Amino acid sequence: MARRALGPATLAVVQAVDAALTPADARLLVACSGGADSLALAAAARHVAERRGLPCAAVVVDHRLQDGSDAVAARAAHAVRGLGLPDVAVVAVTVGTRGGPEAAARDARHAALRSAAAGAPPATVLLGHTRDDQAESVLLGLARGSGPRSLAGMAVRTGGLLRPLLDLPRTTTEQACAELGLVPWSDPHNVDSRFARVRVRRQVLPVLEEALGPGVGAALARTARLARDDADLLDALAAEADPGTDTLDCAGLAVLPAALRSRVLRRWLAGRGAEDVGAEHVQGVDALVTAWHGQRGVDLRGGTVARREGRLLWQAVGRG
Template identity: 80%
Template sequence: MARRALGPALLAVVQAVDAALTPADARLLVACSGGADSLALAAAARHVAARRGLPCAAAVVDHGLQAGSDAVAARTAAVLAGLGLADVVVLRVAVPAAGGPEAAARDARYAALRAAAAGDPPATVLLGHTRDDQAETVLLGLARGSGTRSLAGMAVRGAGLLRPLLEVPRATTEQVCVELGLQPWSDPHNVDPRFARVRVRHRVLPVLEDALGPGVAQALARTARLARDDADLLDALAAEADPGLGAPTCDALAALPAALRGRVLRRWLAREGAGDVGADHVRAVEALVLAWRGQRGVDLPGGTVARSGGRLLWQAVGRG
C-alpha cells in the first residue's frame, strides 16, 4: 500500500505504530482478536513492517470460553491473511477456573503470546489497546483506590509487549475497518454487564461525557501518562532507598517520605514472599514503624510481620 492510498484513519494508526517502534524491534507479532482495534493494528503494522523491512506475523488467541470460538479464530486468521500477513498462527489456550475470568484469560493469553514471540531475536508483541481502553483502566484503578501506579494505567511498552495505540481513540480503529471494508468481530463479553470494564465503558464514561463534556477519555489517558511518569520516578527512588536483603530497621523506614516508605515496604514484602499486598496491609505495617506501642504483628497474605529489636521481621505461614 502506498502512502497516498491510505485512508485518513489508517494513516493515523500507521503513524502511531511507526512512532512507537524502535531499532530494538527486529520482529513484530500482532495479537489479534478479530475486533476493530486489533484488525486496525494488524493492517497498520503490516504496512509499517513492509516499509521498514521487518518480519511481521500475527497471532489469534482462542480462549475456548465461548461456543464457536474456534470458528471465530479461523475467520480472523483468514482476514489477517487477506490483509497481507503471510505468517498467521492460532493459539489455543486453557483458561484456569481459579481467579477472576478476565484476569485468568489475560494471563493465559499473554503467556501464549510471549511463547509464540520467542526466538532470536524475539518478536515484539503488539497489542491493540486504545485511548478509550486506557481511560477505562484509569477509572477502574481510581475505583480501587490503589494509588499512583494504578492510575498510571497500561504502559506503552514493557515485558516484550508494545501498545502503540494508547493515544488513538477507538473511533479511529473502527473507521479503519470501514475504510478497508472489514467486518470486525464483536466479542459478546464486551457488552456483558457482569464485567466491571463493560459497565465503565457503557455506563460510567457516557455519563461523565454527558455531565462534563467531550474529552473525558482523552483527559483520563493524559492523567495516566502523568501518573506513570511520577510512579516510575518514585519506584526508582524507592529502589535506591531499599536496604536490600535482611530485616529493615524501623528508624531508617521512619525517616523516609511516606511515598517512598510504602514502596520500600512493598519491595521488602514481595522479597519475603507475601501474597497480594494491598494499601491497607501496607498501612498496618507502617503502624509498626510509626506508631509502635508494643502491638502484636500484622497478618498478611502468606505470613505475619512483627517488630522486634527495632526491626521488622517476616514469618511465613507454617514456619515456627
C-alpha cells in the same frame, strides 16, 4: 501497480505504530482477536514492517470461553492473512480463575503471546489497546482506590509488550477498518454487564461525558500518562532504598517520605514472597514503623511481618 493511498484513520494508526517502534524491535508479532482495534493494528503493522524490512507475524489467542470460539479465531486468522500477513498462528489456551475472569483471561493470553514471541531475537508483541481502554483502566483503578500506580493505567511498553495505539480513540480504529473494507468481530463479552470494564464503558463514561462535556476519555488517558511518570520515579527510588534483606531498619524507614516508604514496604513484602498485598496490608506494616506501641505483627498471605529490636522481620508461613 501503484498502491492505494491510505485513508486518514489508517494513516493515523500506521503513524502511531511507526512512532512507537525502536531499533530494538527486530521482529513484530501482532496479537489479534478479530476486533476493530487489533485488525487496524495488524494492517498498520504489516505496512510499517514492510517499509522497515522487519519480519511480522500474528497470533490469535482462542480463550475457549464461548461456544464456537475456535471458529471465531479461525475467521480472525483468515482476516489477518487477507491483510498480507501469511504467518498467522491460532493458539488455544486454558483460562484459570485466579483474580477473576478478566484477569485470568489476560494472564493466559499474555503467557501464550510471550511463548509465541520467544526466539532469537524475541519478537515485540503489539497489543491494540486504545485511548478508550486506557480511560476505562484509570476509572477502574480509581474505583479500587489502589493508588497512583493503578491510576497510571497501561504502559506503552511493558517488557516485550507494546501498546502503540494508547493515544488514539477507538473511533479511529473503527474508521480504519471501514477504510480498509474490514468487518471486525464484535465480542459478546464487550456488552456483557457482568464485567466491570463493560459497565464503565457503557454506563459510567457516557454519564461523565454528558455531565462534564466531551473529552473526558482523553483527559483520563492524559492523567494516566502523568501518574505513570510519577509512579515510575517513585518505584525507581524505592528500588534503590530496598536493601533486599529479610529485615528492614525501622529508623531508616521512618525518615522516608510516606509515598516512598509505602513503596519500599510493598516491594520488600513482594520480594519476601507475600502474595496479594493490598493497601491495608501496607498500612498495617507501615504502622509498625511509624506508630509502634508494641502491637502484634501483620498477617499476609505467605507470611507475617513483626517488629523486633527496631527492625521489621519477615516470617514465612511453612509450606508442606
